[in-house]
Amino acid sequence: MKTRLAIAAVLALLAQEALAADTLKLAIGQRGLWDSSFAEIGTQYGIFAKHGLELQVFYTSGGGETQQAVISGSADIGVSPGTLGVLGAFAKGAPIRIIAGEATGTAEYYFVKADSVVLKDFKGVKPEMTLAYSTAGSGTHITALRFMKDYGFTAKLTATGNVPATFTSVMTGQVDIGFSTPPFGLDALAEGKARLIALANDLPSVRNQTVRLIIANATDLQKRREVYDRFIKAYREVIDWMYSDRQAIEAFAKYASIPPATAQKVRDQFYPKAMLQMDEVKGMPELMQDAITFKYIPAALTQQQLDELLQLPKK
Numbered sequence: 160m161k162t163r164l165a166i167a168a169v170l171a172l173l174a175q176e177a178l179a180a181d182t183l184k185l186a187i188g189q190r191g192l193w194d195s196s197f198a199e200i201g202t203q204y205g206i207f208a209k210h211g212l213e214l215q216v217f218y219t220s221g222g223g224e225t226q227q228a229v230i231s232g233s234a235d236i237g238v239s240p241g242t243l244g245v246l247g248a249f250a251k252g253a254p255i256r257i258i259a260g261e262a263t264g265t266a267e268y269y270f271v272k273a274d275s276v277v278l279k280d281f282k283g284v285k286p287e288m289t290l291a292y293s294t295a296g297s298g299t300h301i302t303a304l305r306f307m308k309d310y311g312f313t314a315k316l317t318a319t320g321n322v323p324a325t326f327t328s329v330m331t332g333q334v335d336i337g338f339s340t341p342p343f344g345l346d347a348l349a350e351g352k353a354r355l356i357a358l359a360n361d362l363p364s365v366r367n368q369t370v371r372l373i374i375a376n377a378t379d380l381q382k383r384r385e386v387y388d389r390f391i392k393a394y395r396e397v398i399d400w401m402y403s404d405r406q407a408i409e410a411f412a413k414y415a416s417i418p419p420a421t422a423q424k425v426r427d428q429f430y431p432k433a434m435l436q437m438d439e440v441k442g443m444p445e446l447m448q449d450a451i452t453f454k455y456i457p458a459a460l461t462q463q464q465l466d467e468l469l470q471l472p473k474k
Contacts, residue, residue, distance in 0.1 A: 180212055194435060212389060223241075259394070260436055
């Protein structure tokens with residue numbers, strides 16, 4: 160009898176271990192955005208659990224901080240660091256790998272206070288004016304550099320942290336030109352308190368390239384590749400669900416603390432589903448050239464380096 164009980168106990172323990180979810184720590188830049196909501200909402204609706212995953216999510220002040228969390232190992236996965244920053248860190252030997260695209264193009268916009276001398280398309284920007292970005296190496300940092308290069312102006316680049324902090328800095332006069340991402344700031348624009356002067360997607364170098372990524376810590380990825388493949392599969396499923404189920408709008412509205420109508424506007428007007436393709440890093444040759452121009456890397460990565468860096472699972 161004791162033997163049978165012991166066997167039953169062992170079998171129960173094995174069954175419990177088989178059902179235990181694999182844990183992944185996620186660092187995500189900018190809480191409150193449409194594409195930063197997928198991990199929380201996907202967890203809430205049981206999609207990651209269905210794939211045997213438990214996510215431990217924390218938010219950062221931007222892509223540079225997200226990237227550093229993955230490099231240090233405090234996060235297994237980083238969501239939405241800037242591509243040029245990732246190229247630069249990898250070229251210096253950082254243990255990171257690209258496991259999916261995150262944003263091809265972006266929903267970001269640039270704005271000023273209503274009474275600013277800046278008119279539109281960055282006209283009126285003077286060298287002494289300040290232009291915000293979140294953190295060094297982030298997508299917003301790269302976009303600011305691209306605007307100055309393509310539009311032929313100079314400004315003092317100023318790190319302002321996350322979107323809400325940046326918005327406050329502009330509206331209180333600490334920074335002249337800020338960046339934001341819907342839904343943040345839409346109410347101020349509608350009320351005439353702030354003015355939109357440019358969309359990041361106005362730049363072909365942003366619109367046609369995968370400017371943000373999903374990255375993984377190289378050491379853990381090598382140890383648990385199958386777990387990461389399941390994560391990507393689950394993440395794809397979350398994105399599909401977010402664009403097909405009315406509950407997704409309600410879930411995002413609650414997550415972002417906005418009305419459902421605003422949530423619908425954010426998704427439909429600023430985040431076309433194609434923007435969130437995960438299958439490839441589009442425009443890599445042009446991205447590497449920009450990385451050289453902005454001194455993220457000294458030279459283009461070799462094909463061998465790219466093969467090592469790009470660990471994109473097949474769909």
